[in-house]
Amino acid sequence: MFKSFSHFLQSDLVYNFTRSRVAVGSAVVALLIIAASMLAPVLSPQNPFDLMSLDIMESNLPPAWESGGDPKFLLGTDDQGRDMLSATLYGLRISLIIGVLSVALSLLVGVTLGLVSGYLGGIVDTLIMRVADVQLSFPAILIALIVDGAFRILLDKEMHDRAAIYVIILAIAASGWVQYARTVRSCVLSEKGKEYVEAARIIGLGPVLIMVRHILPNVMGPVFVVATLHIAMAIIIEATLSFLGLGLPPTTPSLGTLIRTGNEYLFSGDWWITIFPGAALMIFSLSVNLFGDWLRDAMNPKLL
Template identity: 50%
Template sequence: MSTKREENPWGRFASNFCASRLAIVSLVVLVALIVSALCAQWITPQNPYDLTQINIMSSTLEPGTPDPGGHYRFVLGSDDQGRDILSAIIYGLRISLGVGIVATLGALVIGLFLGLLAGYVGGWVDSFIMRLVDFQLSFPAVLIALILLSLLGSGIDKVIFALIAVQWAVYARTVRSAALVERSKEYVEAAVCLGLSGWRIVTRHLLPNCLPSLMVIAAVNVGHAIALEATLSFLGLGVPVTEPSLGMLIANGQQHMLAGAFWISLFPGLALLLTVISINLVADQLRDVLNPRLQR
């Protein structure tokens, strides 16, 4: 008597994800951007933030212009300080991706904890946390981030803190809703009758049912955090000039647009657009795969 082998859940997940060619291309582009950012010091022709490698005589050179020293060619041109735009973009990707991922993970942990606490404990704890969530979501995210950075000052750690402060509420509300649904089900009531601790019920029963939706929200919020950080840096309240992100690179070229040096802002802007679009397309396919109702 033959038995049917169980289908590997990871294989099924990969098969469903690869059903979209656009998602595969987006994932490949995203992985290429991440690898490029991690290997920036080995693959770039110039360290744009090393003063010994910058030549002021190479300032605002058009794309494709060779370096006066003959060492390499400015494929995407150079800025007003003689920095290679391509190298600056790859180095800037490290800051933008790092800030977006760390801020999203921090907001995810805080929102997950508060959402589970509100959904499982209930009562005045639930009311208090949800009032905080309503208060935070009643204001635009960029406004809250601007106020916080105006008080705290600029810096990568300050930007990460501001992004966490504007993102945690979404996770808390989502987790709380899922926890309330699962808490009323029979298997949770049975676990309570068996005398299982609240910590075990939360980690074994409530948490696993909240993770699929959180993965999708986190993937989307990475792109949102990168775009928001670029906005803050463009306004001069983001990362410092010594460690510029893509938003700072775009801001650096703004004053040269009317002079015809459009490439200083154009190419970092395209890199930012490509990064955010790739993340959003991958997150969109994750949503379809993790939600059976959306699968064709």
């Protein structure tokens, strides 16, 4: 284990990473944001879920450095008296959880279908790829809207609000599996004719073992790149759905719900309610995308 880790530290990937200021900077910013969101209960001055700690008389206070601000609320408060710093940290945590779980689900579905499609070929490949082509003709946000709308029809409002996080995860996953399937399929088509796969067939291994044990490890590099970029996109889709009122309920402070709430007060001068959650979303998405772009270039031998 330690030997493998030592080899990893001496790899070209780590060497290129340490030589790229953009990669290092974006990775540090993303990790700091992730750490702050996961430690929200420790770092936050207030628990925005605790109604007993909220005071309506402290609502719509500006940031501490502005006239009328309270040093107790560094980034001000929203219309319910919630500390914006605390609400943003908790919102980041919820948005990250939704983004990571939705990406994990779409990765699982897409990689499985891509392996099956590329390895078996024939009618199975044609069927899966035609479904993927049809879905690609629709924007990802539209697919997520359709899935969320279907659950709103099937479930009553109270049940939908309780299951809102799971519905959003499923909706985002349903809109993102295609890129994994197509990426894995193209890699499998180039791998399945190689000697190590032929050797596995000769010794009697079944298709499932060949796909999982031999082909899958050799196609995961591009998948990691897609997943990295997809996390930022998943968080933006969640924020978009919540901003449109079709995502999480107002009582759940994700970045999207915070931005939507602040948008109602933006033109009355209470800019901080929407600006700070929006800035957090923008900075995290930008850092993840910059790191993903570097990772894509670093793992593509043709660009080195």
